[in-house]
Amino acid sequence: MKRIITLTTDFGLNDYYVGAMKGVILSINPDAKIIDITHAIPKYDVIKAAFTAQNICPYFPKETIHIVVVDPGVGSERKPIVVHSEQGIFIGPDNGVFSFIYKSSKEVSIREIANVEYLLEERSNTFHGRDIFAPAAAHISLGVDINELGAGIESPVLLDPPEPTISEDAIIGEVIYTDSFGNLITNIPGDMINNSSEIHIDKFVIDSVASSYQDVEKGELLSIIGSSGFLEISVNRGSASELIKDYRVTVLK
Amino acid sequence: MKRIITLTTDFGLNDYYVGAMKGVILSINPDAKIIDITHAIPKYDVIKAAFTAQNICPYFPKETIHIVVVDPGVGSERKPIVVHSEQGIFIGPDNGVFSFIYKSSKEVSIREIANVEYLLEERSNTFHGRDIFAPAAAHISLGVDINELGAGIESPVLLDPPEPTISEDAIIGEVIYTDSFGNLITNIPGDMINNSSEIHIDKFVIDSVASSYQDVEKGELLSIIGSSGFLEISVNRGSASELIKDYRVTVLK
Amino acid sequence: MKRIITLTTDFGLNDYYVGAMKGVILSINPDAKIIDITHAIPKYDVIKAAFTAQNICPYFPKETIHIVVVDPGVGSERKPIVVHSEQGIFIGPDNGVFSFIYKSSKEVSIREIANVEYLLEERSNTFHGRDIFAPAAAHISLGVDINELGAGIESPVLLDPPEPTISEDAIIGEVIYTDSFGNLITNIPGDMINNSSEIHIDKFVIDSVASSYQDVEKGELLSIIGSSGFLEISVNRGSASELIKDYRVTVLK
Numbered sequence: 046m047k048r049i050i051t052l053t054t055d056f057g058l059n060d061y062y063v064g065a066m067k068g069v070i071l072s073i074n075p076d077a078k079i080i081d082i083t084h085a086i087p088k089y090d091v092i093k094a095a096f097t098a099q100n101i102c103p104y105f106p107k108e109t110i111h112i113v114v115v116d117p118g119v120g121s122e123r124k125p126i127v128v129h130s131e132q133g134i135f136i137g138p139d140n141g142v143f144s145f146i147y148k149s150s151k152e153v154s155i156r157e158i159a160n161v162e163y164l165l166e167e168r169s170n171t172f173h174g175r176d177i178f179a180p181a182a183a184h185i186s187l188g189v190d191i192n193e194l195g196a197g198i199e200s201p202v203l204l205d206p207p208e209p210t211i212s213e214d215a216i217i218g219e220v221i222y223t224d225s226f227g228n229l230i231t232n233i234p235g236d237m238i239n240n241s242s243e244i245h246i247d248k249f250v251i252d253s254v255a256s257s258y259q260d261v262e263k264g265e266l267l268s269i270i271g272s273s274g275f276l277e278i279s280v281n282r283g284s285a286s287e288l289i290k291d292y293r294v295t296v297l298k
Numbered sequence: 299m300k301r302i303i304t305l306t307t308d309f310g311l312n313d314y315y316v317g318a319m320k321g322v323i324l325s326i327n328p329d330a331k332i333i334d335i336t337h338a339i340p341k342y343d344v345i346k347a348a349f350t351a352q353n354i355c356p357y358f359p360k361e362t363i364h365i366v367v368v369d370p371g372v373g374s375e376r377k378p379i380v381v382h383s384e385q386g387i388f389i390g391p392d393n394g395v396f397s398f399i400y401k402s403s404k405e406v407s408i409r410e411i412a413n414v415e416y417l418l419e420e421r422s423n424t425f426h427g428r429d430i431f432a433p434a435a436a437h438i439s440l441g442v443d444i445n446e447l448g449a450g451i452e453s454p455v456l457l458d459p460p461e462p463t464i465s466e467d468a469i470i471g472e473v474i475y476t477d478s479f480g481n482l483i484t485n486i487p488g489d490m491i492n493n494s495s496e497i498h499i500d501k502f503v504i505d506s507v508a509s510s511y512q513d514v515e516k517g518e519l520l521s522i523i524g525s526s527g528f529l530e531i532s533v534n535r536g537s538a539s540e541l542i543k544d545y546r547v548t549v550l551k
Numbered sequence: 552m553k554r555i556i557t558l559t560t561d562f563g564l565n566d567y568y569v570g571a572m573k574g575v576i577l578s579i580n581p582d583a584k585i586i587d588i589t590h591a592i593p594k595y596d597v598i599k600a601a602f603t604a605q606n607i608c609p610y611f612p613k614e615t616i617h618i619v620v621v622d623p624g625v626g627s628e629r630k631p632i633v634v635h636s637e638q639g640i641f642i643g644p645d646n647g648v649f650s651f652i653y654k655s656s657k658e659v660s661i662r663e664i665a666n667v668e669y670l671l672e673e674r675s676n677t678f679h680g681r682d683i684f685a686p687a688a689a690h691i692s693l694g695v696d697i698n699e700l701g702a703g704i705e706s707p708v709l710l711d712p713p714e715p716t717i718s719e720d721a722i723i724g725e726v727i728y729t730d731s732f733g734n735l736i737t738n739i740p741g742d743m744i745n746n747s748s749e750i751h752i753d754k755f756v757i758d759s760v761a762s763s764y765q766d767v768e769k770g771e772l773l774s775i776i777g778s779s780g781f782l783e784i785s786v787n788r789g790s791a792s793e794l795i796k797d798y799r800v801t802v803l804k
Contacts, residue, residue: 047328049324049328051317051321053317056731057591057731058311058564058589058590058591059589059591059592059730059731060589060603060730060731061588061589061602061603061606061607062730062778063588063589064557064559064586064587064588064589064603064607064610065606065607065610066610067586067588068557068586068607068608068609068610068611068612068615069610071555071584071586071611071612072610072611072612075553075555075584075612078324078328079586080317080320080321080324080332081317081334081587082314082316082317082320083311083312083313083314083316083317084311085310085311085312086312088731088732089788096314097313097314097317100314100318101314101317101318101321102321103321104317104318104319104321104322104325104428105321105324105325106321106324106325106328109321117788118765119763119764120762120763120764120765121763121764121765169776169777169778170762170763170764170775171763171764171775171777171778171783171785172777172778175610175778176778224312224313224315225309225310225312225313225341226341256373256423257372257373257374257423257424258372258373258374258423258424259371259373259374269423269424270422271422271424271425272315272422272424272425272428272429277424279424282342282370300581302577302581304570304574306570311564331577331581333570333573333574333577333585334570334587335567335569335570335573336564336565336566336567336569336570337564338563338564338565339565349567350566350567350570353567353571354567354570354571354574355574356574357570357571357572357574357575357578357681358574358577358578359574359577359578359581362574477565477566477568478562478563478565478566478594479594509626509676510625510626510627510676510677511625511626511627511676511677512624512626512627522676522677523675524675524677524678525568525675525677525678525681525682530677532677535595535623
């Protein structure tokens, strides 16, 4: 059965780990369409993985299965889970990696992945990506009912990503994601910003919100509503992350 | 509809950007076959992306759609374009990234991508890869006529990659691409070289053209007609780019 | 014809080389399912590639075709080969990259890839991945009989990966693979270890074998039977490779 399964991990691309996961999936469902999102999440950075999952799922069909494995607690008591919401199906450890999904979904159901019928027969305590998450995803992609996987979970682990503080005159937020271009993505939603907003970050004051990088000269700092819908701080054809060290942001309305 | 769509970008693999593009494509055409070429073009290096596009397209079926996004001018006046030649279909910004394709193709037609029917409904000014190039490619992969996308473009932006200077006794060229092995690829076509050619580069003189790396001892410098058909300077099991800093090349015939 | 072809190389992801191989495969068999294992094998590290091939093939269907190209001797007398065993079909240079496969397979047949009917018409001496291995794999994926490719090979090149020394009281082995988490994988099979084993490595003594990383405090050293079935030395949420420089391991039974 054709079905998309995406992979987001901190495994890197140097080792055979990602390859083993792909083999497990295709051995169970030869027609699965495996899509690499990234394997370069910084090691153990659950928040960055959570942000990635939230940012890609709106662009995939709703029946897509997203495996997200950033799993510093592998082999401990933390449970493997499957999350079903109107945004997709998500598989990974219960360590908060789906926190953004819980917050942004209208309906969420969460189950432990426990039914060994849908796991590899031999399971290590160090590589649940291969032994638990990949086979569970592959079986779901073949039509296995999620309710078959295990008991419902009522209180999943929730990370508390920092929220902006809003007062009458100002919004105080922070940079929560730096991309490889050096763009700084803040936690301030774009719809809180207007064209006359004045942005303070580190020792810089940016007195307007650009509509494209080209609104300023090459090498100059700007603020912009980025492609994820949040306020971003960028440098036209350069890197804001090289310029800015203090990641607190104040927006004067 | 099955159809290959390749991706070449400078987005890196650390962020969710490539993943979002893949989701957009598969949401429109679930049967598209997405092939990653590379996402590690150095940031904003339009020439390297142009060279990459030229070097891969001969090996793909002619109906393949190649998306190439190295786009420092995203959101400015530069136009998104689709290029159709006997070498394939190419989608990206009109910033010269298809210069080699224009030069090497017998017939080229170029159109602006403007018809919003084939783009994402919400479009950012910072991520045309996701909002314009990916959906346009996906719609073309479903059979949409390229002429539907927008008006024809007569004078696309052309980069002027350096050409070798040819005199009676010598060819003077330069290194235009360094690969991850440290091989230096020059702009001198292999068919200008013969076995008695003497190659001068930096402080080195190479007095013949090897037929394989193994023609010289391990660690020694050699020249060879490389896999892209151009003269290359290499070190057997080593890196020529560590040895050579001056990238001008003179070939004495 | 649907068939999985995996790719393991030291080509890196910066260049167009992997892309060209994919194009060659899909031009011959548009239905091939190309799966990237890794392209980040350290340059010319045949042993690491051999270890990777051995570790992924058990997780793929047995009819999978694994291309492994770490090929410092490309263009020399070393032969391109295809290896068929009950573990899969393997294509690459005869330089020892399939040594582990030979050792772990019950039945192996090896043939030279020589029949030009199944190769690219124009073949470079520097890029057999594109010109020989990719087209051979694609033709095999279409059902070409392996015996058609060339003559049988009786004495393939064999690397001699270090084996542990076993005495009455101790096993002396060594670290043979370091992963990107800093886990040190030794050549000591897990079934030689019991819970009271005492492991000596560098200046450290580890007095038991953990069942998960969480058995010790964050930042502490541990030993564990890893996901590849061998004894590994790890640090809970840290990197053992930063701590340990001497890679000899002694296990006191």
